[in-house]
Amino acid sequence: MSVFDELxxxxxxxxxxxxxxNPIIEQRELAxxxxxxxxTDRVLVEVAGxxxxxxxDSFTSQSVAGLAPGESTELLILDPQGRVEHAAGVLEDGSSVWLIADAGDAEKLVAWLQRMxxxxxxxxxxxxxxxxxxxxxxxxxxxxxTASAPHGVPLLWRDPWREVQPGGHQYAVTAGHPAADYTWSVAVVDEASTLTGPFAGALAAEALRVAAWRPRWSHEVDERTIPHESDWIRSAVHLNKGCYRGQETVAKVHNLGHPPRRLxxxxxxxxxxxxPVPGDPVLSGENEVGRITSAALHHEDGPIALAILSRRAPVGDLVVRSEGVDIAAAQQVIVPADAGATADVPRLTRLSRRPVAEDPRTRTDDGAR
Incomplete structure (x- = not known):
């Protein structure tokens, strides 16, 4: 039960x-x-002191040391191999940092932070x-x-996904990213019972998130996820900050290699x-090439989904198998198979191909050896 159940x-x-x-009407009103x-599936965490x-800043993927009161961003906590363990929206108010986390991650996130x-x-x-x-x-x-303002700054987190953040990078190659109009925000309110409609439910919010290609911890993260796979470097990773846990993998895949999977x-x-539901297989012919992570019914685009695919999955049409039914799926590439290797890293000439320097001690006065 929550404070919203009486709505x-x-x-x-x-x-x-x-x-x-009516989820479709709610979705239009929300958009x-x-x-x-x-x-009711998000939790607020306060970091004070x-x-x-x-x-x-010392152990997360984002550069937050210089956040000013009222500024929003997003961070990831990675394991030593660069895999995503936790994710949270970040809002600084001058006295506390407020983290907004998916409910399924909140307790583990808090426990991890407290140990640190x-x-x-x-x-x-x-x-x-x-x-x-x-x-x-x-x-x-x-x-x-009316957003709560315990320290004088309204607690209204503005999702940074709308555009590539400073220090971030976008792998999606598109003339117009669908997140350009994604002005999603989260407000902390004191008197939920006094809010007035119209209201929309989670089905509406999720459909607009999926249409914006926006990854979420509760859906796009599993035990193998690295941020490159879902283009999460766009909003949650600062590539030029100092060292942090998992940073070596982030830099290596971005500069030299390709992520093993792609959204x-x-x-x-x-x-x-x-x-489809999360976990349903995505097929190319009879070969499984990935899994559905999110699916929704969009008010304009109809049924849509996000899927994590093998890097080697073909870029053409695919099939989703759900409840024994095969559903044709037209694929739009978000993260290309050749994502990564983006930096202009200087290559050293192989030693075997270097010219051998002449030793003057082996020369005669007339230049002959």
Whole structure:
């Protein structure tokens, strides 16, 4: 149960409010900046103390040491091999850093951070009772919220996915990235019961996220994920900051190699009523080449999905198998198979091909040996 459960028309699906009666209409209203989304699947974490920014900067993928009050960004915590363990939105308010994490990751994230405190002047606290709402800024919804401001700065996190962040890099090769209009934001509100509609559910928010190719910890991350595979360097990795855990893998794959898997967008045949679910296999012929990570029914594009594919998966049409039904899928490449090896790294001439320097001691006065 949450503070949002008393909202009229709320229909729950597990831990989330899935919709308020009509997900497609809700999605249009959300995209136009009119609707608010109760985020019962996100958790707020407060990192307080005077060392907070430098401390976070020392072991996360993002450069946060210089964040000014009111600035938003995103970070990843990687394991020593560069695989994604945790992800969070980041908002600095001048006295605390506020992290917004997927509910399934929040407890482990907090426990990990608390183990990393050592002698740093930092405290880490999960604010599990905080009410979070999602919205697209620039419309009526933004005017209907009053974000909490415990230290004088409104807690409104603006998703950085809309454009490539300083120090980041985009692998997607496209004339117009679908995230260009993705003004998704998350607000912390004090009085959730006083919010007024229209409201939208998780189905609407997820459809717009999938259409923007936006990765999420709860869907696109597994035990093998590195940030390159889902183009996450775009918003959550600063390639020019100092060392941090997993940085060697990030630099190596970006500069010299290619990620073993790649994220793709799929436009699905809508003639069947079956919508894939995360984990459904993606096939090329009868060969499995990947798995669905997210799927949704978009108000304009129809059924769409994100899938993590093998780097060697063909770039043409594929098939998704769900509930025994084969669904034709037109593929749109997000991360190309040749992503990585982007830096102009100087190559040394092989030793065997170098000219041998002449030793003057072997020469006679007339130049003969």
């Amino acid at each position: 009229a028309g709320a229909v729950r699906d597990g831990d989330v409010i899935a919709h308020f009666g 136009h900046g009119e609707a608010l989304v109760p985020l 005077e060392d907070r920014l430098g401390w976070l 405190v050592f002698r740093a002047r930092v405290t880490v606290t999960m604010r599990a009772d905080a009410a979070l709402v999602g919205l697209f800024t620039g419309g009526d919804a933004e005017a209907r919220i 793709a967008a799929l436009h699905l045949d809508g003639s069947d009523v079956v919508l």
